[in-house]
Amino acid sequence: MITIHNLHFSYKKKKIFNGLSLSFSPGHIYGLLGKNGTGKSTLLKNIMGSLFPSQGSINVLGYQPGKRQPAFLQDAFIVPEEFYLPDVAIEKFVSCNAPFYPRFSRPQFNTYLQEFDIPLENSLQQMSYGQKKKVLISFALACNTSILLMDEPSNGLDIMSKSQFRKVIAGAIDDNKCVIISTHQVKDLENLIDRITIIDEGNILFDQTIDDISSKLSFRISFDDEETKKAFYKEESLKGNVIVAPNTYAEESKIDLELLYKAVVTNGNNVNTVFKNQP
Incomplete structure (x- = not known):
């Protein structure tokens, strides 16, 4: 589903990846662990096609992410650590964005919002950072994309919300979906993921089920x-x-x-x- 071979990537003179090779299969929730600044977010952005490797190849669902083809973007979703949501009602956000994703499910979205205790009638700009993140996570899951990338998704969530998050993610996985969760808060992923990949300074230190x-x-x-x-x-x-x-x-x-x-x-x-x- 995702194959990375001999990936090289740098920010100007700072080398992040130097020949990284890694693969991710469907039906799993992967935990991408490592301290801040080790390349976790950079890897997710390369997979999503918003950053471009200087050397090597990335194949996601048979596509080259850097080409940003609509068919690829419709089947992949990233919940970034830093994000912006417009000053609109949740209903308006959904009506503007959901049509792009062919498998979006409105009943699922409403169910996830209920799990997170988010009133559907709220405006996004009236919400706290944590509430906005819950809306974005709910939308991401309801899109039913084959690839779901999440960068530090538990940041900004309180203790009860983290428990809700684990429950929602566990219920959303199926044999056709690949979920990669990047975090440095390793405790938040316990009892959720089924494979651990640890990155440090752009290198894979550990990768086991x-x-x-x-x-x-x-x-x-x-x-x-x-x-x-x-x-x-x-x-x-x-x-x-x-x-x-x-x-x-x-x-x-x-x-x-x-x-x-x-x-x-x-x-x-x-x-x-x-x-x-x-x-």
Whole structure:
């Protein structure tokens, strides 16, 4: 569905990607993780065709995004971190924009607004940033595009809204849709995504499915000094040392994305070795 090969991209003299290759398949919610400024937003914009690589290729749904063909744009949607919505009623926004998307569903849009507690009769400019983001997310999902890109979608949402967001996204995925969510707030994506890609300084540090992570890594509290020393990552807590370690005994443990991210960023080579060596 999305194939990126040997991608090179720079902002003037600042190199962002230097030969990046990556692919995304339908039926998945991908978590694109990394601190601010590591290239997450740049990657999404290249996929969407609003930025153009200096070298390499991007194929999305059989299209070259940079050509901005209407058939491609009708089947892809991006919810950017920074956005502008006009000073109009929600009804007016929908009537002006929905006709461009052939699979837009008004009943779905209304349902998502209800999930987010947004009154349909409101004007967009009367809303807070968080409320506007909920409207844009609702519209994006109701467009039913095959590709949905979301850049820091949980920014500006309160605790209850983040819970609503996870519920809405989980219910919207199907076998024909590919969702990529970029964020540095890793806790917001737990129990939602099924593949983790970690980017740092334009490089892919880690790219694994949730199932593989669960089977090959253990997230637990340890009181054993020797075990702690051998862990990929450790963090002191009141209950003992919280560690990320090889899942030697095939135990089930709840994945902690924040700990995983820290383990990969600080000790990525050793973490990745587990996935290379085990079947």
